[in-house]
């Protein structure tokens with residue numbers, strides 16, 4: 187999309203205006219709130235890790251849900267503009283081989299209850315390329331989940347709709363007590379194929395090798 191059109195759509199976006207009014211760093215806060223209302227993804231006192239957390243809309247919403255006894259850790263290649271007594275942040279490329287260890291170190295080696303990813307690739311406009319690169323991010327998030335998410339934990343990963351996504355959904359479904367795919371109201375922008383994959387109550391790990399196998 188041309189930058190001028192993107193900017194004018196953004197200025198007119200009611201979710202952007204609402205986020206500004208209510209003090210969230212981004213409109214993504216309402217995507218998490220919507221999914222939380224539907225599925226109670228996050229519990230009071232939980233440890234939550236968010237991959238791709240800058241500027242911090244979802245992180246702030248998650249910090250409100252976990253409360254004072256909980257902890258949220260936001261990870262991004264960019265600095266995250268969000269702070270609070272139960273918020274930690276980490277500047278890190280999740281594709282780097284040492285990312286899972288860096289996350290665990292930050293959590294003092296306590297695994298998390300919920301792993302969220304709102305990480306997105308920079309869009310080139312070439313749809314096939316963008317969806318496949320986003321799929322690679324989803325696979326990386328599954329590898330990280332295999333290492334940092336506790337048994338019985340929940341996930342919420344952003345993906346773009348594509349035929350390959352359906353290939354990995356079947357093995358994903360088998361690893362969680364409940365599996366859902368959700369399009370949130372703020373995702374319903376023109377030109378968007380964004381969906382969130384939700385897994386509740388992981389029953390088995392590792393997941394990532396099976397997903398890679400499903401794609402071969």
Ligand SMILES: C[S@@+](CC[C@H](N)C(=O)[O-])C[C@H]1O[C@@H](n2cnc3c(N)ncnc32)[C@H](O)[C@@H]1O
Pocket residue numbers: 211212213214215237238239240241242243244245261262263264278279280281304305306307308
């Ligand atoms: C849509 S934004 C996230 C918005 C955020 N969840 C919020 O609530 O404000 C996508 C983010 O993914 C991050 N990202 C993309 N690839 C990444 C990677 N390899 N490692 C870490 N962060 C990444 C980008 O830097 C960007 O900040």
